[in-house]
Amino acid sequence: MIYNYVSYILNVCGPERFAGDISSEKTVDVSRRAKESREEVSSVRKRAIWILSWLLAAALLQTGCEPGRQTEKVAESEAAMRISIESDTQSIVFQLNDSSAAKSLYDQLPLTPTVENFGGNEKIFYPPEPLEVSGTPMAEGPAGTLAYYEPWGDVAIFYGTCGRAAGLYALGEAISGAEQIEALAGEIRIEKVENAPPEETTQQSAAPVPTGREPADGTEQEENAEMKINVQAGGRTFTATLEKNAATEAFAELMKNAPLVLSLSDYAGFEKVGALGTSLPAEDRQITAQAGDIVLYNGNQIVLFYGANSWSYTKLGRIDDLSGWEEALGGGDITVSFSIE
Numbered sequence: 001m002i003y004n005y006v007s008y009i010l011n012v013c014g015p016e017r018f019a020g021d022i023s024s025e026k027t028v029d030v031s032r033r034a035k036e037s038r039e040e041v042s043s044v045r046k047r048a049i050w051i052l053s054w055l056l057a058a059a060l061l062q063t064g065c066e067p068g069r070q071t072e073k074v075a076e077s078e079a080a081m082r083i084s085i086e087s088d089t090q091s092i093v094f095q096l097n098d099s100s101a102a103k104s105l106y107d108q109l110p111l112t113p114t115v116e117n118f119g120g121n122e123k124i125f126y127p128p129e130p131l132e133v134s135g136t137p138m139a140e141g142p143a144g145t146l147a148y149y150e151p152w153g154d155v156a157i158f159y160g161t162c163g164r165a166a167g168l169y170a171l172g173e174a175i176s177g178a179e180q181i182e183a184l185a186g187e188i189r190i191e192k193v194e195n196a197p198p199e200e201t202t203q204q205s206a207a208p209v210p211t212g213r214e215p216a217d218g219t220e221q222e223e224n225a226e227m228k229i230n231v232q233a234g235g236r237t238f239t240a241t242l243e244k245n246a247a248t249e250a251f252a253e254l255m256k257n258a259p260l261v262l263s264l265s266d267y268a269g270f271e272k273v274g275a276l277g278t279s280l281p282a283e284d285r286q287i288t289a290q291a292g293d294i295v296l297y298n299g300n301q302i303v304l305f306y307g308a309n310s311w312s313y314t315k316l317g318r319i320d321d322l323s324g325w326e327e328a329l330g331g332g333d334i335t336v337s338f339s340i341e
Contacts, residue, residue, distance in 0.1 A: 081106060081172075082193040085157065090184055092157075092177035093193060094146050099136035101148050102171045104129070105155065111190045116285065119245070121160025123184050126153060126286075133169050140164040144174030144181070152287065157181050227252060228341040231294075231319065232259075233304075234328030239341065240294060242317040246281040247296050251316055252340060254278070259339035262302060265332075270307025272329055272336070276300050284312040291326065292319035304329065304336065 081096040083106065096102035105127060113125035131148050139147035145162040148155050148169045155171070156162075159181035174181070227242040229252070242248040254260050254276075264274035271289075282299040288310040289295055295303045295313035303313070306326040319325055 082175075083109060083172075084189075084191050084193050085184070086189045086191075087184055087186065090177065090180040092174050092180055092184075094172045095175050096146070096172035097137070097170060099133075099170065101131040101133045101136040101169050104131040105148070105171060106192065109190055109192050112187055113190070114186060115157070115184050115188050117185075118156070118283065118285070121158060122162070123157040123159065123181060124149075124154040124285075125157075125188065125190075127155060131155075131169075136169040136171075138164055139168045139170040141170070141173065144178035146171040146173060152285075157184065229255070229317070230337075230339045230341050231304075232337040232339075233334055234330055236324055236328045238325065238328070239320045240317045241320055243315050245283055245314070247283060247314045248316050250280045251296075251338075255338050255340055259337045261335060261337045264302070264304065264334050264336055266334075268309070270305060270309055272304045272306070272334060273297065273301055274336075276302050280314075282314045284314050286310065286312050287315060289313060289315075292322045294318065 081098065081102060083094050083096060085092045085094065096106060108127055108129060111125075111127065113127070115123045115125045118124045130153055131150070133148065133150055136148075139145060139156075139162055141158075141162050143159050143161060145158045146155070147158065147162060148171055149165075150167045150169065156168070159178075162168075227244075227248070229240050229242060231238045231240050242252065262274045262276065264272035267273050276296075277300075279300045280296055282296055284299075287295075288308060289303070289305045290308050291306050293305045293315065294317045295305070295315050297303050297311075297313055299314075302316075306329050
């Protein structure tokens with residue numbers, strides 16, 4: 001094909017461009033010299049065709065334009081972003097998207113984290129390093145969705161529908177074994193799947209449901225609206241926003257008919273803690289609580305932070321405006337009143 005193409009160019013341009021002035025010597029036998037000239041032109045043309053054909057073919061190979069090369073590159077790229085999540089009895093394969101967050105997770109593999117259940121529709125684990133989320137799309141999809149919740153730094157593996165939430169970014173989706181996600185427990189193994197052929201997913205889309213995390217916008221249904229409470233301490237009133245979990249629902253129920261008044265003691269120079277008098281449904285997880293955080297400890301104690309501490313807590317909410325918060329809590333025991341706004 002290349003040979004024919006170059007031949008066409010030479011025919012259009014004319015043989016004299018490559019043969020030069022072959023018949024420069026005058027002769028009486030015009031017929032004989034013309035014949036020799038045509039033979040020399042033909043020979044030069046053939047050499048030129050082969051040289052140009054070779055050069056053109058080399059150029060095409062150098063630039064990667066040979067058939068199938070681009071398709072192979074795409075397939076290699078897709079295969080390079082496939083991972084497996086396994087336990088002793090489960091094995092799920094995920095196709096990661098091309099986002100910065102997915103690449104950040106992929107670069108940290110292999111990992112052997114401990115997976116936890118959360119919210120009744122997802123399993124979570126914590127990668128050793130935070131993921132870069134710039135340019136990463138928000139997560140929303142069916143069971144099998146893999147996502148990253150930036151505020152807490154955890155990766156979520158959804159076995160129920162993944163609803164859109166602020167700070168929840170899409171990493172990819174399960175392409176096999178999605179039905180096994182709910183059974184994941186304890187230590188899991190997360191590895192890259194090398195040289196896997198690309199394949200299309202067949203998951204069906206489903207209507208999003210709440211994830212238990214903060215809604216992404218203010219147009220959610222009433223049950224997903226933020227719940228506010230008042231916290232009175234040291235003669236001042238502060239507004240706090242509650243999390244959305246079973247513990248906060250039970251906590252709000254305690255103050256439904258009247259304010260909840262608790263006596264809190266200072267502890268370790270960074271928190272106030274006191275007995276609740278009852279137990280709430282705990283969903284403890286390792287977090288770093290900050291000043292203004294309201295957490296449940298051991299299922300039956302309320303903790304108000306004016307400093308920071310890393311421990312296993314169930315987060316209940318956070319003070320909206322910390323102006324004067326530490327001063328209001330004071331340095332010793334204090335009485336605090338909680339009421340629905």
